[in-house]
C-alpha cells in the first residue's frame with residue numbers, strides 16, 4: 001500500500017546579498033548566473049521547485065531588501081523598494097558556496113533585463129526559500145509539464161529523482177536551440193515542444209500534448225508550471241476530464257501575461 005504523503009519543510013527566512021561570480025548563456029533564451037559571497041553560507045533548499053525571492057536594483061540602482069524583525073520582514077523606511085521576482089535555486093553547492101539561477105530572457109521586466117546584462121562583481125538581494133514542498137516519491141510515475149520558466153525546476157527534479165523512476169516531461173520552449181540536456185538516473189522521456197513564432201501565454205502546445213499523452217500505468221503525479229491561466233486550465237482539465245485527485249497534482253502559474261508587478265506572496 002502506497003501512501004503518497006507529501007511533506008512541507010519550513011526554513012527560517014534569511015535575506016542575503018548575493019555576488020555575481022560567473023555568467024553563462026546556456027541557450028539563446030536562458031542566462032545562467034552563479035552567485036556566491038559570504039551571506040550565502042547556510043543557504044538551504046530541499047525541493048526542486050523551491051523558490052527564492054530575488055531583489056533587483058531600484059530606479060536609483062540600489063538594492064533595498066526587507067530586514068527580518070520580530071514581526072516579520074519590514075522594509076527600511078523612506079527607501080524605494082527593489083523589484084522582487086521568484087526564481088528557482090537550480091543548484092546550491094555548499095562546499096563551493098555557490099548558488100546557480102537560470103533566468104529566462106523574455107525581453108522585458110527588471111529580472112529579465114538585469115539577467116541579460118549581469119556581470120561578475122555585481123550584487124543583488126535574495127530572500128528565502130521560506131519552505132520546501134517535497135512531493136511523495138512513491139508514485140508509479142510522474143508527469144512534468146512546463147514552459148521555459150519551469151526548465152530549472154524540471155532539470156533539477158530529473159537530476160534528483162531516484163534511479164528508475166518513470167517520468168514523462170512535456171517542455172515548451174521558444175525555439176529548438178533552447179533545448180537543454182539533463183542528466184538523470186530516472187527512466188525519463190522528454191518531449192520538446194517548440195513554439196517558434198507563437199507567444200508563451202497563448203500557445204496551446206502543452207495542452208495538446210497533455211491531451212494526447214498516453215497516461216502512464218498506475219498512480220501518476222502531475223507537476224505543472226507555466227503562464228498562470230494555462231497552468232490553471234491544465235489543472236482543471238486533469239481534475240474534471242481525467243479525474244486526477246487534487247493531491248496527485250501541483251500546478252502553479254510561474255508568470256502572468258500582462259502583469260509586471262512584484263512576485264506573489266508565498
Ligand SMILES: Cc1cc2nc3c(=O)[nH]c(=O)nc-3n(C[C@H](O)[C@H](O)[C@H](O)COP(=O)(O)OP(=O)(O)OC[C@H]3O[C@@H](n4cnc5c(N)ncnc54)[C@H](O)[C@@H]3O)c2cc1C
Pocket residue numbers: 049050051085086087088089101102103104105106108109110111112113148149150152153200253254255256257258259260261263
Ligand atoms: C516558484 C517560481 C519559480 C520560478 N523560477 C524561475 C526560474 O528559475 N527562471 C525563470 O526565468 N523564471 C522563473 N519564474 C518566473 C519568473 O518569476 C517570472 O517570469 C517573472 O515575472 C520574471 O520577472 P521580470 O521582471 O523578468 O518580468 P515582469 O516585470 O514580471 O514582467 C514584465 C512583462 O513580461 C511578461 N513576462 C514575465 N515573465 C515572462 C516569461 N517567462 N515569458 C514571457 N513573458 C513574460 C509579463 O507578463 C509582463 O508583461 C518562477 C516563478 C515562480 C512563481
